[in-house]
Amino acid sequence: MDDALKETLIATAHRAADAARPLTLASFRQADLATEDKGQGAFDPVTQADRDAETAIRAVLATARPDDAILGEELADSGGSSGLIWVIDPIDGTRGYISGTPTWGTLISVAEAEGPIFGLIDQPYIGERFAGGFGIARLDGPHGARALRCRTTATLAEATILTTFPEVGTSVEGAAFHALAQRCRLTRYGMDCYSYALLALGQVDLVVEAGLNAYDIQAPICVIEAAGGIVTDWRGGPAHQGGRVLAAANAQIHAAALGVLRDCADG
Amino acid sequence: MDDALKETLIATAHRAADAARPLTLASFRQADLATEDKGQGAFDPVTQADRDAETAIRAVLATARPDDAILGEELADSGGSSGLIWVIDPIDGTRGYISGTPTWGTLISVAEAEGPIFGLIDQPYIGERFAGGFGIARLDGPHGARALRCRTTATLAEATILTTFPEVGTSVEGAAFHALAQRCRLTRYGMDCYSYALLALGQVDLVVEAGLNAYDIQAPICVIEAAGGIVTDWRGGPAHQGGRVLAAANAQIHAAALGVLRDCADG
Numbered sequence: 001m002d003d004a005l006k007e008t009l010i011a012t013a014h015r016a017a018d019a020a021r022p023l024t025l026a027s028f029r030q031a032d033l034a035t036e037d038k039g040q041g042a043f044d045p046v047t048q049a050d051r052d053a054e055t056a057i058r059a060v061l062a063t064a065r066p067d068d069a070i071l072g073e074e075l076a077d078s079g080g081s082s083g084l085i086w087v088i089d090p091i092d093g094t095r096g097y098i099s100g101t102p103t104w105g106t107l108i109s110v111a112e113a114e115g116p117i118f119g120l121i122d123q124p125y126i127g128e129r130f131a132g133g134f135g136i137a138r139l140d141g142p143h144g145a146r147a148l149r150c151r152t153t154a155t156l157a158e159a160t161i162l163t164t165f166p167e168v169g170t171s172v173e174g175a176a177f178h179a180l181a182q183r184c185r186l187t188r189y190g191m192d193c194y195s196y197a198l199l200a201l202g203q204v205d206l207v208v209e210a211g212l213n214a215y216d217i218q219a220p221i222c223v224i225e226a227a228g229g230i231v232t233d234w235r236g237g238p239a240h241q242g243g244r245v246l247a248a249a250n251a252q253i254h255a256a257a258l259g260v261l262r263d264c265a266d267g
Numbered sequence: 268m269d270d271a272l273k274e275t276l277i278a279t280a281h282r283a284a285d286a287a288r289p290l291t292l293a294s295f296r297q298a299d300l301a302t303e304d305k306g307q308g309a310f311d312p313v314t315q316a317d318r319d320a321e322t323a324i325r326a327v328l329a330t331a332r333p334d335d336a337i338l339g340e341e342l343a344d345s346g347g348s349s350g351l352i353w354v355i356d357p358i359d360g361t362r363g364y365i366s367g368t369p370t371w372g373t374l375i376s377v378a379e380a381e382g383p384i385f386g387l388i389d390q391p392y393i394g395e396r397f398a399g400g401f402g403i404a405r406l407d408g409p410h411g412a413r414a415l416r417c418r419t420t421a422t423l424a425e426a427t428i429l430t431t432f433p434e435v436g437t438s439v440e441g442a443a444f445h446a447l448a449q450r451c452r453l454t455r456y457g458m459d460c461y462s463y464a465l466l467a468l469g470q471v472d473l474v475v476e477a478g479l480n481a482y483d484i485q486a487p488i489c490v491i492e493a494a495g496g497i498v499t500d501w502r503g504g505p506a507h508q509g510g511r512v513l514a515a516a517n518a519q520i521h522a523a524a525l526g527v528l529r530d531c532a533d534g
Contacts, residue, residue: 095455099455101455101465103368189432
């Protein structure tokens with residue numbers, strides 16, 4: 001891929017994230033967001049914000065990259081002829097979003113057939129954007145810019161592990177997670193996609209989730225790999241289609257975690 | 268208490284929080300964050316930033332309010348003759364702090380013998396400050412100022428409940444929490460003192476914790492009560508000395524939660 005195309009993809013991703021920000025922020029922390037199980041046709045402000053933001057992202061992509069395909073959480077897939085596919089989740093972490101926690105994010109990434117090549121994790125309320133791919137591994141935030149680099153933690157006994165829910169998927173998956181967490185120094189919950197940003201930022205060592213979709217993980221994969229980390233499924237295979245995900249700060253801690261998860265997931 | 272004294276206390280609290288900010292931020296998200304084990308077998312990290320920030324807060328208080336007493340997390344209590352006591356925690360949520368999550372806070376409050384009367388929850392990284400007491404119930408943050416007001420959620424079935432750790436204190440306390448959480452619509456973890464700010468902001472309905480110290484809860488009590496919420500222990504008594512804490516958005520949801528917690532805690 002030539003540099004001009006890379007520059008175009010980078011700029012397009014940022015413009016798409018910029019376009020989504022006012023739409024996700026407009027509903028964040030507004031009254032009466034936290035309603036669920038709505039009847040058909042009932043107004044759902046979270047879903048509406050989600051769709052509005054995805055529509056804005058798609059409008060940017062349609063103009064800048066009309067021949068690329070799009071896979072989004074909210075709207076129908078759109079095909080393309082370029083061989084590139086944008087994978088987007090306008091509000092990843094809707095439970096965090098409706099609880100007012102600034103742990104949700106807008107995930108935007110672009111992939112080739114082999115997997116994602118550039119991605120952003122954007123947290124509009126804090127004003128943080130984590131970018132990874134094409135030689136970029138960078139946070140821009142309220143306290144300036146910073147290079148992303150995963151930690152060198154080598155053993156589980158020194159590791160901080162994150163996941164969103166203590167339940168972590170099915171009961172077998174939950175048992176596997178807890179078997180791993182038990183061997184780690186510190187376990188923390190509730191960070192939604194912000195967990196992956198913290199891994200790339202060198203703040204934590206492992207993020208373990210299950211039941212993910214492609215649009216939940218492709219942007220994080222770009223950001224983490226750009227920072228030197230590794231993202232696979234629980235058997236060490238590719239994770240960009242979602243499912244069970246193990247994100248690790250480096251090869252050594254990845255291998256240690258994989259040893260535990262692989263055993264348990266088989267049980 | 269006359270208005271001039273209230274104004275002085277408010278201004279002093281803000282100056283103290285301002286003084287702490289650069290010191291807590293200086294170490295946040297830095298590599299090799301120094302931690303030490305306080306003993307008692309538990310993992311309880313303390314950073315030099317914690318002590319430096321408390322020293323800075325105490326310097327502000329010593330100048331502005333030399334006759335007030337001080338109770339802080341890190342340094343020895345200091346006595347006073349005014350009848351007022353400042354209760355401070357420079358970094359509440361040290362586990363969040365060392366994990367890079369912007370869920371820790373600087374807690375600063377001032378109390379009379381009967382309990383706290385004005386308090387701040389400050390989140391330096393996001394740049395949010397939640398203030399409550401003396402007729403103030405206000406967030407100042409990166410997207411402007413906003414009045415704090417708790418929600419009107421009336422039933423557990425509609426409620427969002429927060430706590431920091433799924434374990435929630437002892438096994439009896441944990442069982443009580445989970446009995447309550449089971450009846451709620453959504454349970455979220457990991458927010459440290461930011462949970463209390465979200466309650467005052469009308470984003471969640473219940474925060475339940477155990478094993479707290481006075482300096483963990485007095486500032487949150489001020490902020491939540493100023494926003495119309497209620498904070499008690501698990502039997503409905505005063506919570507400002509810490510221990511088991513139930514913070515609720517309003518009287519109705521408080522009563523519903525208390526019914527569950529009181530039963531279970533006795534079991």
